[in-house]
Amino acid sequence: xxAKGALANAFDVGELVxxxxxxxxxxxxxxxxxxxxxxxxxxxxxxxxxxxxxxxxASTFDFVADAAPGVKEILGVGKLCYEARERNYDLIVVxxxxxxxxxxxxxxxxxxxxxxxxxxxxxxxQWMLDILDDPARTGVAVVTTPEEMPVTETIELLGRLRAExxxxxxxxxxxRVLPAMFTRREQVVVDRLDExxxxxxxxxxxxxxxxxxxARLTESRRATGATHLDRLRSWIDRADELDAxxxxxxxxxxxxxxxxxxxxxxxxxxxxxxxxxxxVRTAARGGRRG
Amino acid sequence: MGDLDNLLASREMILVxxxxxxxxxxxxxxxxxxxxxxxxxxxxxxxxxxxxxxxxALGVDEFGNTPTRIEPSAFAESGVKxxxxxxxxxxxxxxxxxxxxTQQAPDAEIRDAxxxxxxxxxxxxxxxxxxxxxxxxxxxxxxxxGEFDLVIVDTPPSRNALSIxxxxxxxxxxxxxxxxxxxxxxxxxxxxTVASRPFYQVADRVLGSRFLQDIADFFVLFQAMESGFxxxxxxxxALLVDPRTAFVVVTTLETAPSHEARFxxxxxxxxExxxxxxxxxRVLPEALASRAGADSAVALxxxxxxxxxxxxxxxxxxxxxxxxxxxxxxxxxxDDVALVAARESDRxxxxxxxxxxxxxxxxxxxxxxxxxxxxxxAGYLRNA
Numbered sequence: 001x002x003a004k005g006a007l008a009n010a011f012d013v014g015e016l017v018x019x020x021x022x023x024x025x026x027x028x029x030x031x032x033x034x035x036x037x038x039x040x041x042x043x044x045x046x047x048x049x050x051x052x053x054x055x056x057x058a059s060t061f062d063f064v065a066d067a068a069p070g071v072k073e074i075l076g077v078g079k080l081c082y083e084a085r086e087r088n089y090d091l092i093v094v095x096x097x098x099x100x101x102x103x104x105x106x107x108x109x110x111x112x113x114x115x116x117x118x119x120x121x122x123x124x125x126q127w128m129l130d131i132l133d134d135p136a137r138t139g140v141a142v143v144t145t146p147e148e149m150p151v152t153e154t155i156e157l158l159g160r161l162r163a164e165x166x167x168x169x170x171x172x173x174x175x176r177v178l179p180a181m182f183t184r185r186e187q188v189v190v191d192r193l194d195e196x197x198x199x200x201x202x203x204x205x206x207x208x209x210x211x212x213x214x215a216r217l218t219e220s221r222r223a224t225g226a227t228h229l230d231r232l233r234s235w236i237d238r239a240d241e242l243d244a245x246x247x248x249x250x251x252x253x254x255x256x257x258x259x260x261x262x263x264x265x266x267x268x269x270x271x272x273x274x275x276x277x278x279x280v281r282t283a284a285r286g287g288r289r290g
Numbered sequence: 291m292g293d294l295d296n297l298l299a300s301r302e303m304i305l306v307x308x309x310x311x312x313x314x315x316x317x318x319x320x321x322x323x324x325x326x327x328x329x330x331x332x333x334x335x336x337x338x339x340x341x342x343x344x345x346x347a348l349g350v351d352e353f354g355n356t357p358t359r360i361e362p363s364a365f366a367e368s369g370v371k372x373x374x375x376x377x378x379x380x381x382x383x384x385x386x387x388x389x390x391x392t393q394q395a396p397d398a399e400i401r402d403a404x405x406x407x408x409x410x411x412x413x414x415x416x417x418x419x420x421x422x423x424x425x426x427x428x429x430x431x432x433x434x435x436g437e438f439d440l441v442i443v444d445t446p447p448s449r450n451a452l453s454i455x456x457x458x459x460x461x462x463x464x465x466x467x468x469x470x471x472x473x474x475x476x477x478x479x480x481x482x483t484v485a486s487r488p489f490y491q492v493a494d495r496v497l498g499s500r501f502l503q504d505i506a507d508f509f510v511l512f513q514a515m516e517s518g519f520x521x522x523x524x525x526x527x528a529l530l531v532d533p534r535t536a537f538v539v540v541t542t543l544e545t546a547p548s549h550e551a552r553f554x555x556x557x558x559x560x561x562e563x564x565x566x567x568x569x570x571x572r573v574l575p576e577a578l579a580s581r582a583g584a585d586s587a588v589a590l591x592x593x594x595x596x597x598x599x600x601x602x603x604x605x606x607x608x609x610x611x612x613x614x615x616x617x618x619x620x621x622x623x624x625d626d627v628a629l630v631a632a633r634e635s636d637r638x639x640x641x642x643x644x645x646x647x648x649x650x651x652x653x654x655x656x657x658x659x660x661x662x663x664x665x666x667x668a669g670y671l672r673n674a
Binding site: 046071098115116150188205214218221 | 310311409412492495496497500574578581582583584585586589593605608613615616619621623624626628629630631653657
């Protein structure tokens with residue numbers, strides 16, 4: 001939904017458009033575009049097939065959509081719900097907008113239902129809400145990083161999702177989690193390593209200080225991140241706003257180059273290991289699945 | 291070479307921009323403290339601070355649209371030396387709109403009708419970059435009142451960095467747009483215009499005439515404020531290119547934020563707005579990318595299983611097994627950190643060519659949650 005070309009980069013394909021592209025077998029990708037969504041809507045529901053003749057209509061409608069609350073959002077969310085209703089795919093994964101905007105996007109059917117008293121759009125909000133509000137069909141995975149602001153925003157978003165929409169948060173994915181480097185006993189050694197710096201420099205050169213500094217920095221970042229994840233975990237455990245437990249799934253920091261298919265496959269592996277621990281054993285016995 | 295101290299001393303308005311999550315709000319506050327530490331005078335930091343953590347850090351419980359002063363005693367207790375006054379205010383879009391409507395409405399009747407319109411809140415909170423526009427509007431207002439020597443604005447996070455720069459002109463455009471003309475055509479006569487008739491029929495069926503009428507009612511009222519709004523937006527627009535205004539772009543050296551920062555820097559230049567400085571936040575020490583470090587890490591990995599670990603264990607009086615494991619670990623993991631540092635260093639040189647000043651603020655242990663922490667951060671905001 002957040003069309004900045006990031007998804008196209010991730011799959012290393014050319015520009016993605018409204019019409020789905022098969023990026024690998026059985027995996028399709030598309031970019032949301034409210035104008036195309038409107039055209040499709042008019043064709044399917046209002047039965048206006050000849051869009052050439054009413055070309056200006058779409059652009060004028062786009063103007064209205066800019067000013068009228070909920071209209072633009074419902075064109076996006078409506079398209080997703082339509083694909084789900086028609087069961088065109090087994091799973092639809094939506095790269096939603098940033099946390100500040102997702103509530104108004106996903107909550108659009110409710111806004112429309114409350115603001116629009118009559119009309120086709122209003123009549124169609126109910127089946128969308130049925131799909132969105134059913135935890136067996138729709139869930140929100142909130143992606144965060146172990147840092148102060150992202151964790152605070154995640155807590156806020158989880159609360160708002162339940163308070164302002166009927167959609168259920170299904171998981172929090174903590175991305176870029178640094179693994180622990182030392183056991184508690186080893187940490188004691190690390191803290192005192194300066195006392196042996198002379199020995200280390202003699203043995204491995206003056207860069208020994210830099211190597212130790214790097215380890216300390218990483219460990220300190222990890223420890224700070226861990227306190228934020230703890231804060232998130234304890235909020236989730238105590239939250240009355242959530243009616244089901246929301247698991248936190250960790251994806252380790254990969255230190256890979258930023259985007260592209262390589263990092264996507266590494267993250268996918270990490271996610272699979274987290275979601276399906278049996279897979280690790282299967283893989284160890286030989287051969288990867290999928 | 292530019293200089294941040296000169297910028298803080300000479301400009302009257304500083305806009306802090308950048309992607310979300312790079313520490314923009316914290317940096318805006320630190321810039322305010324830096325300005326007050328170096329110059330006498332009254333500095334105001336206008337922030338969005340959605341999580342209210344700046345309020346906590348500054349030791350004020352809650353602050354709103356009205357500027358609140360950080361007590362000199364609070365600075366003294368935290369060991370932060372300031373010569374000037376630091377004030378903070380919070381950007382409140384809802385209150386900002388109410389105020390704007392109250393100022394610009396030609397009479398009380400229109401004012402009350404707008405404020406009472408069922409769509410007022412919904413529309414104003416979403417159309418033509420309302421947040422960004424209100425931030426600019428409030429800056430204009432505060433500057434015009436002449437109560438502060440320097441106003442620092444922490445700009446709201448937005449999907450597109452340009453929206454902050456273009457918000458005033460979009461507001462002007464909106465009043466001259468086809469959209470507004472269309473929305474405010476009396477509803478009955480619309481149905482008789484041949485050209486737009488098919489559109490109305492469809493729109494009617496889909497959205498319902500009542501909803502369209504509500505929207506139209508709102509914009510008819512809104513249009514009555516056109517002259518005031520347009521004049522105001524032009525003034526706000528002029529403020530962005532005013533020689534008394536400068537932008538400070540905050541970024542981290544990660545891929546996405548630094549990409550956004552470069553884009554923002556280029557856009558400022560294109561629009562003839564002044565880019566005063568780029569601040570790279572949470573930067574790793576450059577030494578981590580050094581050759582010496584890499585060489586030692588390789589040597590350490592070789593040496594850890596051997597007598598070096600015994601010698602170190604001896605000196606520390608620690609079990610050799612743990613020492614060996616620690617030395618192996620730090621040598622193995624060095625590559626990852628060095629890689630990130632190398633990448634950061636590459637991005638830093640890209641950014642350095644784009645602004646008169648590039649400052650690097652090191653990653654500090656833990657987060658900043660008090661005045662003393664902000665004071666330390668302010669200490670880094672100075673050319674070497």
